[in-house]
Amino acid sequence: MTNKVVINTDLEQGKINKNIYGHFAEHLGRCIYEGFWVGEDSPIPNTNGVRNDVVEALKKLEIPVLRWPGGCFADEYHWKDGIGPRENRKRMVNTHWGGVIENNHFGTHEFMMLCDMLGAEPYICGNVGSGTVQEMSEWVEYLTMDGESPMANWRRENGREAPWKLTYFGVGNENWGCGGNMRPEYYADLYRRYQTYVRNYGDNKIYKIAGGANVDDYNWTEVLMREAGKLMDGLSLHNYTIPGDFWLGKGSALDPSESEWFMTMKRALHMDELITNHSTIMDKYDPEKRVGMIIDEWGTWFDVEPGTNPGFLYQQNTIRDALVAGVHFHIFHDHSDRVQMANIAQTVNVLQAMVLTEGEKMLTTPTYHVFEMFKVHQDATKLAVDVQSEDYEFNGEKLSSVSVSASKDATGVKHISLCNINPKGVSSVSMNLRGLSGESFNVTGRILTAEETNAHNTFENPDNVKPAAFEGFTVEGDEMKVTLPPMSVVVLAVK
Numbered sequence: 430m431t432n433k434v435v436i437n438t439d440l441e442q443g444k445i446n447k448n449i450y451g452h453f454a455e456h457l458g459r460c461i462y463e464g465f466w467v468g469e470d471s472p473i474p475n476t477n478g479v480r481n482d483v484v485e486a487l488k489k490l491e492i493p494v495l496r497w498p499g500g501c502f503a504d505e506y507h508w509k510d511g512i513g514p515r516e517n518r519k520r521m522v523n524t525h526w527g528g529v530i531e532n533n534h535f536g537t538h539e540f541m542m543l544c545d546m547l548g549a550e551p552y553i554c555g556n557v558g559s560g561t562v563q564e565m566s567e568w569v570e571y572l573t574m575d576g577e578s579p580m581a582n583w584r585r586e587n588g589r590e591a592p593w594k595l596t597y598f599g600v601g602n603e604n605w606g607c608g609g610n611m612r613p614e615y616y617a618d619l620y621r622r623y624q625t626y627v628r629n630y631g632d633n634k635i636y637k638i639a640g641g642a643n644v645d646d647y648n649w650t651e652v653l654m655r656e657a658g659k660l661m662d663g664l665s666l667h668n669y670t671i672p673g674d675f676w677l678g679k680g681s682a683l684d685p686s687e688s689e690w691f692m693t694m695k696r697a698l699h700m701d702e703l704i705t706n707h708s709t710i711m712d713k714y715d716p717e718k719r720v721g722m723i724i725d726e727w728g729t730w731f732d733v734e735p736g737t738n739p740g741f742l743y744q745q746n747t748i749r750d751a752l753v754a755g756v757h758f759h760i761f762h763d764h765s766d767r768v769q770m771a772n773i774a775q776t777v778n779v780l781q782a783m784v785l786t787e788g789e790k791m792l793t794t795p796t797y798h799v800f801e802m803f804k805v806h807q808d809a810t811k812l813a814v815d816v817q818s819e820d821y822e823f824n825g826e827k828l829s830s831v832s833v834s835a836s837k838d839a840t841g842v843k844h845i846s847l848c849n850i851n852p853k854g855v856s857s858v859s860m861n862l863r864g865l866s867g868e869s870f871n872v873t874g875r876i877l878t879a880e881e882t883n884a885h886n887t888f889e890n891p892d893n894v895k896p897a898a899f900e901g902f903t904v905e906g907d908e909m910k911v912t913l914p915p916m917s918v919v920v921l922a923v924k
């Protein structure tokens with residue numbers, strides 16, 4: 430059987446929310462410090478303390494939204510420690526991540542400045558686990574209150590006259606675990622209470638996100654939706670792609686056996702089932718799909734690179750990560766009626782990163798390139814697609830080799846993305862562009878692929894894996910034949 434795909438160019442299925450291409454940056458390892466923030470006195474070229482090279486690279490991704498300051502760090506973070514003159518800021522221990530000193534030099538003002546530089550909307554996660562209602566309430570007041578008020582006046586004293594615009598606010602993180610080890614009933618009550626004081630000042634309207642389930646904890650979603658669904662705009666879900674066992678060994682980022690490759694793809698594709706099942710529960714309480722599913726932590730999680738701090742979660746990034754990103758986006762698109770945001774963990778130097786740094790050096794990863802190639806789908810109109818895929822078989826288990834998604838942008842250009850997760854087999858795809866019969870159009874393409882399953886970029890060879898022009902297709906009328914090399918990600922533009 431060959432792979433058969435129909436792109437229904439005239440069947441529109443709503444918008445792909447650009448926030449699906451969101452990011453997450455935590456005070457963890459070298460993400461914030463070294464990754465983004467080097468300080469004004471650093472020899473590394475920076476603007477007001479933020480590294481120029483990282484910002485320049487990330488701007489090309491058109492990051493729509495950036496989540497901060499955690500993660501687990503969020504429920505130990507006290508925002509008042511991170512404002513005012515830097516030399517006076519409290520030095521604390523980042524107990525969760527490596528026990529290192531956190532000097533609080535990167536705080537609220539620095540984060541909002543970073544978002545400005547990137548052109549990204551801020552998504553701030555507040556502290557429920559070890560913080561007070563008053564502290565959370567005052568953070569929102571400090572950020573968004575225009576008139577006279579204690580927090581707004583304090584913000585002005587710290588050099589910022591106008592309030593910032595802040596839409597996305599998370600009421601705690603992983604409250605079933607590092608965010609307080611709570612039962613869903615208890616957290617649902619706390620959520621109801623804390624969110625009451627997350628106020629809308631002036632015309633700033635906060636989109637409130639409740640801490641959601643871990644992986645397949647469907648009871649958490651059930652209880653949260655039942656007890657607090659009416660008081661939230663979004664409910665989060667966290668799921669990482671781990672080929673091994675979280676505690677006994679997750680597997681190496683750079684040296685996957687075929688069994689680990691297969692397991693990585695299987696667990697990445699499992700995201701579809703998780704979204705379907707959590708959505709079904711949400712549908713029961715919210716059939717209009719008002720409440721967004723916010724997948725604010727996803728991505729690969731491997732063993733840390735040998736010799737690095739185990740609490741820093743530093744891992745290399747290969748063509749395998751690129752495929753994981755590509756198939757996740759296809760799944761998110763398929764559920765774009767419910768999934769309103771997703772944030773990959775994490776942007777720099779941590780887990781499935783876009784960018785790695787070493788001193789003054791910086792490289793972009795294969796995952797970065799997928800974000801860059803797929804940005805054409807942001808806020809585009811989803812097109813209906815039918816896919817019949819061949820199997821990728823390993824040890825008697827089967828996965829679909831090929832996944833496909835398509836969208837139409839504001840200028841009418843259609844983009845079709847295709848992934849072939851099979852590391853050994855070429856996939857030939859017969860593709861019908863239904864609805865374009867008789868029309869004249871032109872197709873161009875780009876591909877990201879590699880010869881080896883561990884292909885990656887290094888500081889010595891930063892362009893080892895990068896997109897190239899793609900010519901592996903023919904067009905006849907509205908029929909296309911596309912040849913996808915093993916482990917490849919392709920984006921076609923039909924104009």
Ligand code: AHR
Pocket residue numbers: 455499500501502602603726774775780
């Ligand atoms: O992204 C790393 C950690 O994973 C986050 O801090 C936490 O929320 C999750 O368990």
